[in-house]
Amino acid sequence: MSDRHLKQDLAGFEAGLSLSRRELLKLLGGGIIVMFTGGELLAQRDEPELPTDFNAFLRIGEDGKVTLFTGKIEMGQGVVTSLAQMLADELDVALDSVQMVMGDTDLCPFDEGTWGSMTTRFFGPPLRAAGAEARAVLLALAAERLGRPVGQLEVEDGVVFDRASRSTRVSYAELAKGKQIVRHAKADVKAPAAFRVMGKPATRRDALAKVTGAAQYSGDIRLPGMLYAKVVSPPAHGATLKSVDVSGVSEVEGAQVVRDGDFVAVLHEHPDQAERALSKVKAEFEPSPLSPTVDDVTIFDHLLSVAEGGEDVEREGDLKAGEARSSEVFEKTYLNSYVAHAPIEPHTAVAQIENGKARVWASTQSPFGAKEEVAEALGIPPENVRVITPFVGGGFGGKSRNLQAVAAARAAKLTGRPVQVAWSRAEEFFDDSFRPAAIVKIRAGLTSDGRIAFWDYHVYYAGSRGAEQFYDIADYATVEHGSGWGGEPRSHPFATGAWRAPGNNTNTFARESQIEVMAAKAGADPVEFRLKHLRDEKMRGVLTAAAKQFGWTSAKLSPGRGCGVALGIDSGTYVATIAEVEVDRGTGAVEVKRVVAAQNMGLVINPEGAKIQMEGCITMGLGYALTEEMHFKGGEILDRNFGTYKIPRFSWVPQIETVLVEDGSDRAEGGGEPAIITMGGAVANAICAATGARLLQLPMTPNRVAEALKGR
Numbered sequence: 001m002s003d004r005h006l007k008q009d010l011a012g013f014e015a016g017l018s019l020s021r022r023e024l025l026k027l028l029g030g031g032i033i034v035m036f037t038g039g040e041l042l043a044q045r046d047e048p049e050l051p052t053d054f055n056a057f058l059r060i061g062e063d064g065k066v067t068l069f070t071g072k073i074e075m076g077q078g079v080v081t082s083l084a085q086m087l088a089d090e091l092d093v094a095l096d097s098v099q100m101v102m103g104d105t106d107l108c109p110f111d112e113g114t115w116g117s118m119t120t121r122f123f124g125p126p127l128r129a130a131g132a133e134a135r136a137v138l139l140a141l142a143a144e145r146l147g148r149p150v151g152q153l154e155v156e157d158g159v160v161f162d163r164a165s166r167s168t169r170v171s172y173a174e175l176a177k178g179k180q181i182v183r184h185a186k187a188d189v190k191a192p193a194a195f196r197v198m199g200k201p202a203t204r205r206d207a208l209a210k211v212t213g214a215a216q217y218s219g220d221i222r223l224p225g226m227l228y229a230k231v232v233s234p235p236a237h238g239a240t241l242k243s244v245d246v247s248g249v250s251e252v253e254g255a256q257v258v259r260d261g262d263f264v265a266v267l268h269e270h271p272d273q274a275e276r277a278l279s280k281v282k283a284e285f286e287p288s289p290l291s292p293t294v295d296d297v298t299i300f301d302h303l304l305s306v307a308e309g310g311e312d313v314e315r316e317g318d319l320k321a322g323e324a325r326s327s328e329v330f331e332k333t334y335l336n337s338y339v340a341h342a343p344i345e346p347h348t349a350v351a352q353i354e355n356g357k358a359r360v361w362a363s364t365q366s367p368f369g370a371k372e373e374v375a376e377a378l379g380i381p382p383e384n385v386r387v388i389t390p391f392v393g394g395g396f397g398g399k400s401r402n403l404q405a406v407a408a409a410r411a412a413k414l415t416g417r418p419v420q421v422a423w424s425r426a427e428e429f430f431d432d433s434f435r436p437a438a439i440v441k442i443r444a445g446l447t448s449d450g451r452i453a454f455w456d457y458h459v460y461y462a463g464s465r466g467a468e469q470f471y472d473i474a475d476y477a478t479v480e481h482g483s484g485w486g487g488e489p490r491s492h493p494f495a496t497g498a499w500r501a502p503g504n505n506t507n508t509f510a511r512e513s514q515i516e517v518m519a520a521k522a523g524a525d526p527v528e529f530r531l532k533h534l535r536d537e538k539m540r541g542v543l544t545a546a547a548k549q550f551g552w553t554s555a556k557l558s559p560g561r562g563c564g565v566a567l568g569i570d571s572g573t574y575v576a577t578i579a580e581v582e583v584d585r586g587t588g589a590v591e592v593k594r595v596v597a598a599q600n601m602g603l604v605i606n607p608e609g610a611k612i613q614m615e616g617c618i619t620m621g622l623g624y625a626l627t628e629e630m631h632f633k634g635g636e637i638l639d640r641n642f643g644t645y646k647i648p649r650f651s652w653v654p655q656i657e658t659v660l661v662e663d664g665s666d667r668a669e670g671g672g673e674p675a676i677i678t679m680g681g682a683v684a685n686a687i688c689a690a691t692g693a694r695l696l697q698l699p700m701t702p703n704r705v706a707e708a709l710k711g712r
Contacts, residue, residue: 032060036126036185055109064173071111073103075392077672078609089197090131092155103389113366117571117670132187141175201608218348218363223418228271229411230278232264237494237635238288248280258414288635310479313464322454322475326445334510335697337629339435345393346423351408362405370402374409397498426640435499436484438462440510450522466504471533501673512566512681546576546598564685566678571670573601577678581686588706594655602665614658614675621679622648
């Protein structure tokens with residue numbers, strides 16, 4: 001979008017205009033506009049509120065600039081680059097000529113949210129089709145302008161020319177002038193052999209802004225007259241406000257208090273003074289009804305006690321027949337504690353209300369969800385709320401709720417001034433929607449010749465993502481008990497939700513640990529045992545590639561060192577990971593020395609970006625594998641900062657090697673999450689190889705490792 005059009009849009013907002021889609025198209029002026037929907041994602045949903053006409057569009061303007069308007073957001077996963085690569089390639093324009101407008105609910109059509117590694121998989125194909133459609137329109141216009149058949153024309157960097165005479169040419173900008181052509185995407189896309197931009201390493205388009213500090217996040221927004229708000233919070237989940245004494249706030253010059261029911265906030269023109277004013281508030285709460293006997297130790301017994309009958313995820317063959325063929329049956333229970341998101345950027349939002357309209361800048365994975373929530377909280381129509389999403393400093397599933405945006409909007413309404421709400425680290429931990437604590441119970445049998453005879457898998461509260469088994473087993477069942485979402489007192493004592501590859505970390509840890517237990521009993525090499533039970537060529541391919549890169553050998557390493565393998569599938573992507581660890585038998589401390597991960601994600605849009613995502617997943621995976629867990633008692637959260645909640649540090653990062661296994665596919669799969677799912681299993685198996693101790697609970701803290709080593 002040109003600066004002129006952006007200024008027009010802002011002026012329209014200030015004037016209180018409500019932009020319908022028809023009005024938005026009028027505002028865009030001339031150019032070639034192609035609309036499209038999120039493809040398979042929308043096709044899979046049967047909800048009338050989802051748009052069927054379009055939920056994203058691109059525009060080639062009269063200045064030749066290409067702009068993509070999408071409700072997707074950039075939070076470090078790199079789609080601001082990879083989506084632009086897709087569009088640039090299909091349009092045959094330079095990558096730097098593509099502008100991205102993302103996560104602005106007034107400029108971009110509805111989008112469900114950015115999560116689940118679905119942007120590339122589901123949004124990418126229709127985006128490419130839209131680019132191809134725009135190119136076809138422009139070629140038809142060029143053929144008419146140049147008097148040449150379309151088949152005789154080529155395009156390079158937004159210029160159409162006659163293949164026989166390159167001087168006979170016309171630019172996209174010239175073709176777009178004086179026109180407004182609106183189309184829906186339907187053209188065929190390029191074959192991989194024709195790519196010029198996709199499949200090539202590209203430096204992230206946001207890299208310079210981020211490393212220099214120029215990138216704008218919600219916390220960087222400053223508006224005239226803006227106040228900083230701190231919200232009075234309960235001491236524990238479930239506690240309710242009984243009374244509040246705010247008289248002490250008057251000791252802080254310039255501070256003010258607003259209240260609307262149980263919502264109480266103190267505000268000041270300076271954030272440190274707002275914090276000081278909060279300390280002067282004396283609030284009394286009704287105690288949390290959550291039983292203090294439910295804590296981070298007893299939670300697993302509690303969850304099993306309230307679990308309902310399971311629902312089949314998959315079932316094949318006859319478990320009893322498989323058990324009858326077994327020479328030995330293995331039964332294990334695997335546990336996984338609550339895990340926080342702990343993003344670098346805490347939840348932040350700025351809200352401004354003028355003339356009955358709200359404008360909110362929010363760190364959110366769901367700008368349209370925030371729009372609805374703010375509208376409901378303020379009692380105004382959703383069309384009177386505009387949410388703008390600057391860069392988001394990490395989400396991992398945790399920024400799909402919008403508590404901070406609602407709080408900022410409520411405070412702005414009560415004060416009549418712009419308000420910023422930025423959570424402290426303690427608030428970030430308290431109000432998080434944690435990865436749920438979960439249990440996996442597995443019964444499996446081994447035949448006398450070392451083959452898996454049956455597989456009976458029950459997962460409690462992690463959900464079914466990654467629970468399906470992919471090994472060659474005739475008789476198996478996978479059963480899900482509770483999805484892991486929500487926070488009703490009957491199950492989880494606080495909110496739970498998505499955490500990078502939701503549920504798959506837990507399921508892959510359990511499955512791959514169990515596979516290794518059986519391989520050891522069979523006296524088989526872990527890689528060979530898996531290959532013996534794999535028919536899927538993609539999975540065999542990534543395992544073989546990882547083993548080759550690692551230099552896998554069955555020979556034992558020096559005492560206290562071991563290697564472990566884990567396989568998994570997430571978002572259509574296959575991954576194999578091999579980890580080498582060193583264990584201090586005295587303290588139980590585990591140091592991961594080397595990690596090799598091989599990944600088949602189909603068509604790779606940006607190889608450099610894909611490898612960066614793999615490295616990030618591996619590093620983040622060290623946390624849930626070794627140290628990250630929430631300690632709590634009833635509704636009281638005991639970990640409120642990084643002094644007790646330990647995330648990976650730079651000194652932990654091992655030697656990381658990544659391998660992208662290409663199979664000639666023309667379909668891109670998800671890349672933002674898969675490499676994290678195997679870290680728990682690979683590290684657990686490596687610890688067992690190093691020490692003989694089998695860890696059954698994540699995280700594998702030094703205390704748990706030391707306990708498992710006793711008597712060995």
